[in-house]
Amino acid sequence: MKFMLTALLANALMMTAAPAQDALHRFEVVGDAIPSSLTGAPGDPARGRAIVLKRENTCLLCHSGPFPDERFQGDLSPSLAGAGARWSEGQLRLRLVDASRLNPATIMPSYYRVDGLTRVAPAWRGKPILTAEQIEDVVAYLATLRE
């Protein structure tokens, strides 16, 4: 019965979620990962590092990382140092795309999701926080953080 309800809910959600989410690249979640690149191409780690450091992309509000010159880093969330050793690229990708699938109580925003949000300001409505290309760049960069 519980499964039936869950399935019904899943159906209903997929139907309502579809239009907005259609603007994004399709992806497949396998287990706790998105194994394939959102764009079909690998990201660029140097661009990814720049994206992580840029304040408006919000990463360092909560996270710190191996950035000795960066004064303003957060401590709400684990350091990004060693992220590439802790997680595979596919796991990193899902955690960036929609960490709430793994932990509904997470404070980590879903960087590649536009549905299921409330009162998004007009300037951001219908847009993911990062583009698919940016997600791939960040994944490629985080994968290099081995220690």
Added chain:
Amino acid sequence: MTSGWASLRRLAPAVFVLAATAIVTASAEIPLNERRSGYADLGRETKAMQDDDTANPGMLAVLDGEALWSAKAGSAGRSCADCHGDARTSMKGVAARYPAFDAKAGRPVNIEQRINLCRDERQQAKPFAYESRDMLALSAFVGLQSRGQPIAPPDDARLQPFRDAGRDTYNRRQGQLNLACGHCHDDNRGQRLAGIVIPQAHPTGYPLYRLEWQSVGSLQRRLRNCLIGMRAEHYAYGAPEYVELETYLMWRARGMPMETPAVRP
């Protein structure tokens, strides 16, 4: 995506989790004895600025407000003082009790709205605009009369639904970043967001002088700043949602001493 029952079955838990996200409300409220004013986390110099009335820029607004208190206004030609007398006695503890229920409006009004009700009904004067110099000045002057007094929300059952609505708003995820107020100010209070200590969001000192603003501003201006940071649609000044949030936040800070006009980074 593959189709059929099997993929749905695999997807279902994840989607269920998504659904739960929307329903989950945050955050345990901060135990009363663990509450602290944002003042406690100020640097030494900012504390000194708040503590010294000759250095506190908010006192300039208070002085303007003192002048407004005795200035005749509106077609009634009446000043605040003509009805309320000496603010040091008549306004003592008043700001600490707002928002209060207004029977005519059928809902709580905050101190700024109370001032404008007086202007409309008693002075027959035009309302002050939100965040205008005059509104900030008069509300700072009235607020000062409660400095040191404990925040004391009225024991008024009519406020309860609005306080509850404010709590719901406080705990509702919103904006592109999908955060609720409580995620930062309850669950991660005292942690560092981009290096800055997250305060507990007790509105003990409004209107206050904010160094970032280089000016005095109201609690609603501060709430608007947070909503913009969350990339959420903000409300119009005076919107019921803001007043409900104020009603909840003042209750959450009950018993804490008023600091108006406070200084914050």
